[in-house]
Amino acid sequence: SIYLINVKYKNASKFLGRKKRNRATCIPVFLPLTVLYLLSVCRSPAASVLQWPPPLPPTAHLWDPLAVVLIVGWITLQSFLYLLPIGKVSEGLVLRDGSRLKYPINGFHALSITAVLLIVCLWLGMPHGYLFELILPLAVCAIGVSYLLSMYLYIRSFWAPQHALSLGGNTGNPLYDFFMGRELNPRIGDFDLKYFCELRPGLIGWVVINLGMLMKEVELRGSPSLAMLLVNGFQLLYVTDALWNEEAVLTTMDIVHDGFGFMLAFGDLAWVPFTYGLQAMFLVVHPQSLSTLGAAGIILLNGIGYYIFRKSNSQKNQFRRDPTHKNLETIATATGKHLLVSGWWGFVRHPNYLGDLLMALAWSLPCGMSHILPYFYVIYFTILLIHREARDEKHCRAKYGLAWDTYCRRVPYRIIPYIY
Numbered sequence: 321s322i323y324l325i326n327v328k329y330k331n332a333s334k335f336l337g338r339k340k341r342n343r344a345t346c347i348p349v350f351l352p353l354t355v356l357y358l359l360s361v362c363r364s365p366a367a368s369v370l371q372w373p374p375p376l377p378p379t380a381h382l383w384d385p386l387a388v389v390l391i392v393g394w395i396t397l398q399s400f401l402y403l404l405p406i407g408k409v410s411e412g413l414v415l416r417d418g419s420r421l422k423y424p425i426n427g428f429h430a431l432s433i434t435a436v437l438l439i440v441c442l443w444l445g446m447p448h449g450y451l452f453e454l455i456l457p458l459a460v461c462a463i464g465v466s467y468l469l470s471m472y473l474y475i476r477s478f479w480a481p482q483h484a485l486s487l488g489g490n491t492g493n494p495l496y497d498f499f500m501g502r503e504l505n506p507r508i509g510d511f512d513l514k515y516f517c518e519l520r521p522g523l524i525g526w527v528v529i530n531l532g533m534l535m536k537e538v539e540l541r542g543s544p545s546l547a548m549l550l551v552n553g554f555q556l557l558y559v560t561d562a563l564w565n566e567e568a569v570l571t572t573m574d575i576v577h578d579g580f581g582f583m584l585a586f587g588d589l590a591w592v593p594f595t596y597g598l599q600a601m602f603l604v605v606h607p608q609s610l611s612t613l614g615a616a617g618i619i620l621l622n623g624i625g626y627y628i629f630r631k632s633n634s635q636k637n638q639f640r641r642d643p644t645h646k647n648l649e650t651i652a653t654a655t656g657k658h659l660l661v662s663g664w665w666g667f668v669r670h671p672n673y674l675g676d677l678l679m680a681l682a683w684s685l686p687c688g689m690s691h692i693l694p695y696f697y698v699i700y701f702t703i704l705l706i707h708r709e710a711r712d713e714k715h716c717r718a719k720y721g722l723a724w725d726t727y728c729r730r731v732p733y734r735i736i737p738y739i740y
């Protein structure tokens with residue numbers, strides 16, 4: 321059947337829609353430009369995405385050798401921390417050839433050591449707020465690294481055995497495959513490139529950049545604003561949670577199904593660190609005053625979102641690791657696996673997405689209602705999760721057949737109860 325799957329995907333390029341091909345050609349150009357555009361608009365006084373002409377920076381502002389040193393140094397530091405023999409080692413899901421890969425679970429250690437190093441550097445007088453000035457060259461450099469990495473990944477995939485290739489990124493159409501990623505789990509020795517990029521340099525880099533924006537605000541106004549503290553606190557909680565629960569990432573779609581290509585390399589190394597924290601950068605140039613009551617409401621919203629996100633993700637992970645763990649109602653599927661139909665997964669079909677979206681909204685609200693730009697993350701994330709939900713639904717219907725249809729009848733709403 322694996323042979324048939326491979327034949328099917330070899331022929332797929334013939335049938336790959338023109339729309340999909342065009343999208344795969346445009347996105348590697350369009351998305352990096354979007355990052356630079358958003359950063360430039362965010363720093364401009366008007367911060368309006370509709371202003372014409374757009375506030376494009378002169379090319380000289382896009383390049384700084386210091387940015388190259390910082391990005392290369394940062395990735396080297398995170399690689400070194402990844403390789404430290406601390407924490408446990410966990411096994412991923414069973415692969416098509418029946419084997420299971422081993423992954424180090426030391427992300428939280430990496431975050432803690434990075435935090436200590438950062439505190440020492442700040443204590444020694446490092447001007448961390450300078451990240452605000454350097455943000456465009458840093459983004460350009462991170463985009464460059466993600467291009468180089470994706471090209472390396474694409475080329476090396478031709479030496480990978482058939483069973484190590486992803487199904488979705490193996491169509492024979494070079495641009496589409498470059499974008500989606502041909503190889504599923506590219507490794508250099510034991511170093512897993514996809515797993516490393518997904519959780520380390522970009523995710524930790526995101527909160528380090530946020531801290532830089534907070535320091536810049538202190539430089540400009542003497543102390544951090546309540547809005548800035550909330551944005552930094554919420555996003556730090558999100559990143560800490562991801563690294564504390566690092567093992568759970570081994571069962572996400574990206575690790576299990578998706579190849580490692582431009583989409584994930586760029587997403588992990590450039591998109592996440594430079595667009596997920598736009599709110600903090602916005603606050604440096606556009607300070608907001610926030611009432612105590614307003615702040616309390618936003619903290620409550622983030623708390624509810626986080627509770628739903630964490631509880632639902634943990635419930636599914638525990639259930640997948642030990643199906644007898646709790647007395648939850650389930651339905652049997654032909655694969656031998658069960659689907660939860662009670663608890664969080666009986667509330668909506670993607671309770672974890674609902675929690676994530678509530679948090680996303682709470683990250684933007686401290687920036688006030690005057691601009692759309694700080695709401696970029698909520699808008700993008702809603703689109704991403706709707707698309708992701710549809711993709712997952714397709715996978716699950718193909719895998720579980722009638723049992724999935726029964727689940728959908730029992731739990732009719734996808735993400736938001738009574739709405740979607």
Ligand SMILES: NC(=O)C1=CN([C@@H]2O[C@H](COP(=O)(O)OP(=O)(O)OC[C@H]3O[C@@H](n4cnc5c(N)ncnc54)[C@H](OP(=O)(O)O)[C@@H]3O)[C@@H](O)[C@H]2O)C=CC1
Binds near residue numbers: 573657
């Ligand atoms: N901040 C960001 O940029 C992003 C964050 N995320 C977050 O990452 C997390 C993981 O998301 P993602 O990987 O997309 O998907 P999920 O963690 O929701 O996993 C979907 C899988 O869960 C299993 N499943 C679905 N329904 C049930 C059920 N009723 N009972 C038991 N198992 C079920 C199925 O896999 P199987 O049956 O094979 O186990 C399905 O393929 C989410 O919290 C999401 O919000 C995701 C993308 C981007």
Ligand SMILES: CC(C)=CCC[C@@H](C)[C@H]1CC=C2C3=C(CC[C@@]21C)[C@@]1(C)CC[C@H](O)C(C)(C)[C@@H]1CC3
Binds near residue numbers: 518561569586591
């Ligand atoms: C526009 C573009 C290039 C999109 C690429 C999508 C990626 C940015 C996201 C796909 C899935 C992701 C996940 C996280 C970060 C964003 C990407 C890489 C994640 C690591 C964030 C923290 C969460 O707790 C998580 C571990 C569940 C999550 C996993 C998926």
